[in-house]
Amino acid sequence: MKEKVFIYQVLPRLFGNNKADNKENGTLEENGVGKFSSFDNKALREIKRMGFTHIWYTGVLEHASKTDYSTLGIPCDNPDVIKGNAGSPYAIRDYYDVSPDLADIVENRMDEFEALLERTHKNGMKAIIDFVPNHVARQYHSDAKPKKVKDFGQDDNMSASFDPDNNFYYIPNQKLEPDFLCGQNSTYEEFPAKVTGNDCFSNRPGVNDWYETVKLNYGVDYLNGGVNCFTPVPDTWLKMRDILLFWAAKGVDGFRCDMAEMVPVEFWNWVIPKIKAKNRNLLFIAEVYNPAQYHDYVHWGLFDYLYDKVDLYDTLRDVICGYRPASDITFCWQRIDGLQTKMLNFLENHDEQRIASDFFAGDPFVALPAMVVAATMNTNPVMIYFGQELGERGMDKEGFSGLDGRTTIFDYWSVDTIRNWRNGGAFGYSELTAEQIKLRKFYTHLIKVAKEEESICSGKFFDLMYANYENPEFDSTKQYAFLRSGKKEFVLVISNFDTNDVNISVQIPVEAFDYMGISPKKIKGAKELLSNRSFALNSEWDKALYMNIKAYSGKIIKFYID
Template sequence: MESRKTEKMIIYQVFPRWFGNTKTKLIRNGSLAENGVGKFSDFTPLALSKIKELGTTHIWYTGVIEHATKTDYTAYHIQKDHTAVVKGKAGSPYAIKDYYDIDPDLADHVENRMEEFEALVARTHEAGMKVIIDFVPNHVARQYHSDAQYNFIEELGQNDNTSKAFDPNNNFYYIPGQPLTLPFTDDDDGLQYSEFPAKATGNDRFDAFPTCNDWYETVKLNYGVDYLNGRSKHFNPIPNTWYKMLDILRFWAGKKIDGFRCDMAEMVPVEFWEWAIPLVKKDYPVIFIAEVYNPALYRSYIFTGHFDYLYDKVGLYDTLRAVICGQAPASNIPACWQSLEGIQSHMLNFLENHDEQRLASDFFAKDPAAGISGLLVSALMNTNPFMIYAGQELGERGMDEEGFSGLDGRTTIFDYWSVSTLRNWKNGGKFDGGKLTDQQKQLRQQYITILNIAQNEPAITQGDFFDLMYTNEKNRFFNNRNQYAFLRKYKNEVILVVANFTHSEQNVWVNIPEDAFRTLGIKDNEAAIQKDLMTGKETISTLTTAWPFKVKLPACSGKVLKFTY
């Protein structure tokens, strides 16, 4: 049995590097000086209050920990990176250069960067929200070096035996006797990058020749798995890397953060998580979210690895994307929750994040309003968390060609850039949306309404779920390719959600079967107060098996109707 939750997490993922950047004249592949950069201080109490308006309970500040960059911070005793092993001018936030330090880009005063991060955590808590940051456990930047860790802590790779391809106590994997050969060799000054012996690349490439399609700027961390010999496991005694990563987790948990989003967690053996997460949680009340894409591993990472939540990407996200784009029927959605029997409440739902294309992009739905139907389903169908990506609520299209990140429908994580929809919403720090279009304002209000329903209605945060698709399969007044319907129920309240994935208004009749009344404990044909949670309009109505429930659905949207008995 799954445990009941009294709060539904609403996570707002935001990239500080571009959230606060107000620069309007941007240069492709521009430097920090040319294109500007956002700061922690841009998350003012007013800004945070506006984020909280969305029903937000947690903010995932993406790209907090120091990573490789082409910006020179040697004046602050930060080692310079060779440009051949940095993606974009700003660098990837997933090529960690120092696990114990803050990205200097994000500080008003670089020398005070840790204090400025701690102040951001405190401001976020004062605004009534919790803080999530990335933990990147699988790989580090090619030139990893910690300037900030305590002297008594041994550096990653410091005592590795580089003559061995694998050793349980090495922190890295090596290709003995071979130099690294990169697809890009020279830096901006014509100096060649040198690495001997070559280290294995972060995406499990165990040779000296990563291509431009590999994570060539990173090196793989060794948790005691010998990938070249049948993936044999060497976990006793506990590998050196385990202790070092546990110390890093404890270090950040001690900064009063509330959770970790663990990058590519499935590339790290579940046995490490089984060991480390309880040790962290024993001292710190933090949650762990895993980026896991293989459904065969879901239950292992939850029940053995102790993760609180996992990405629901290859199930619900991929299905909803196909339905929104007209490439699959809405009748495919039930298979998503059915495959997650017993673990549904552990899945993190989303329609956007930094890895995926923007919903409003030309590569996805093209029209941001087309995502509202998917939002109703993803945010309301279970008690599990839901996440949005900053700018999604404004219809951000992600159609800029920023530099290293080309015209791909994503907002860059590699380049110095700013986001026009966020700039227009902030309107010079007033956060009044004064420069948004009427359509953008309406879209944001729809997100506020739906996500606050998700956050505040007990039938959503704690209630039971009943899928209505099977009973409407042959209903000629309900198109199960383009509509999806379900019930949520808690105590004396029932919520009927009907989503419409078509671009036109639809009149539909929804059959409610006897099984629903019996399973949910609802009395058939009993008068109830019916409230449209999207508009606030109230009337007297009833649900019954005797006749279908008739409802008019707006285009690309739906109805959320609460019946109180």
């Protein structure tokens, strides 16, 4: 049976920080920071026990920061072009190094990271890190690069706005003058100005631009209609290939590729086969937001999985909040035209607001029916953001991040729910509330069911909504139902987004049984897997299956075949 992938996304900087008393805009010394060593065998065993197959360690690569490590040979960054005291994990300062924040002994930081990889593998999981191909920190400088490797921009012709041999784009004869720094006593100087990471071809990026980063040049002349200059192979391509090979050789099992669609798909088509030639099991996940390009990045760009943000995530969020009917979930898989098995499902990540925040649902339990859908709808992977399983609210005003319902990626901080879970007596429950314990147990059990059931891991999918639109005992605006089938079994999944408990019936059309190759006459019993209780089948259940379903909940009913 094919293993269903469950990814635990976590920021080491925050995960292991046990300092409860945090100060807004606090420094590392004031607020503390997590370490690679925080993921000891005990922590990794607990994550594995929840059912996760992969851990995405977010923010591993060395990135720009206001913390000064210059006495240890790491150049200091100018604070005017850094977001927050800790800095953005996506403003890479050195592609060949890891963040010194995360090491117990800074000089041994790479050894400590390699030890983390080894521990992760010994505890039965695989490790994913970020690959940030579109942009670098404004003061990028690698002091850890291998011999003979040249830095990005080292040989650039800075008098040209575009040159296919350049690593950066330039704005000749103009210095960088960020709008928000004008009139201030800024000490940062950049001449000529480089193009900002979010394709801001101006020397005056605004505060909402990715002003802390510089756009990398992959051979696309954006100022002349986007002409591609890919022959000979651009220097940036070669540098990025070598960086990926470097981390693959370290034992990394996969790469979450940041803003992959801002890099030409031709690069991915060229580089991924070269990396997988060294290890065919390496995982490549693309952060993409344009459904019109999905096929290019899967079939041409060769990615294993793509973010399902603008379809499933956005739809589920709206259904949770009552802005859209549950029936709209059907259109998600229909729109992506057979790519559902290639999509990464999630309800939270570092970019999105926490479910329990005041800006989203305000209550983590309201999202449970959506989590049932995300975890069981197809064979594709599912990602959970650390603290989601504990109802983390993200309602702290950390500093640069502000009070926005997100867990900061820019500031030194500590996550209450994770800290309390970690301090609960060998990762026990003593410092968690009853509600947090209940939520974590639900997530753990749901993952277990999704991983163990053949119908969910590798079976067929059949949407039942079309057969229930006219069903007076089924509210298609509040309930969503589908079937998954294996060789000798099938399951019915129903999610109830209603604020009330409801009595419903689900109509299963004859063509559903035909599609699954199952005769309802051979069904000898049923069990509801989330409650682990037997499920009584009413007469003629195969035409209309009756049940009571609690508010904000789901059922996974397994049918046994003789």
